[in-house]
Amino acid sequence: MKLHYRRRWKVAGSYRGSASVFRRKSKLKKEFDERLHSLMVATKEDWEQARGIERYLNDYDQEVIVRRKIAECKHFYLYKEAKARQLGKD
Template identity: 65%
Template structure:
């Protein structure tokens, strides 16, 4: 029974890690786009902040799940 639980946890941990890495990449791209804008674009800033929030939320979840420790 514990083997099945560990297998499921490992699968979800891998999915979470992949999602974190994708979100980090999206966040870095949003920062680059914002950096190259000449004017103040509310939409671009809002997208960057949303992506940043998603990244930190996922990071917090991974920390709570002790991602990578097993």
């Protein structure tokens, strides 16, 4: 069977572009890791604030409990994402 396309072999000097791709990937990873870290800090503050409100509330308010649970779930979801991305190992 005859091949109908031309093979293009890269010579030794034409690999310069691939290094910039890896730098770009590391730059994007660093940027998204910073965003993830700032989101984690913000959600932890929201969660702590919701816990404080629930602690100082005298009566049983369902809305406050739901807000605390939502804030807690958001924070732990981001925590799992950071763990999967190995955020703290840099």
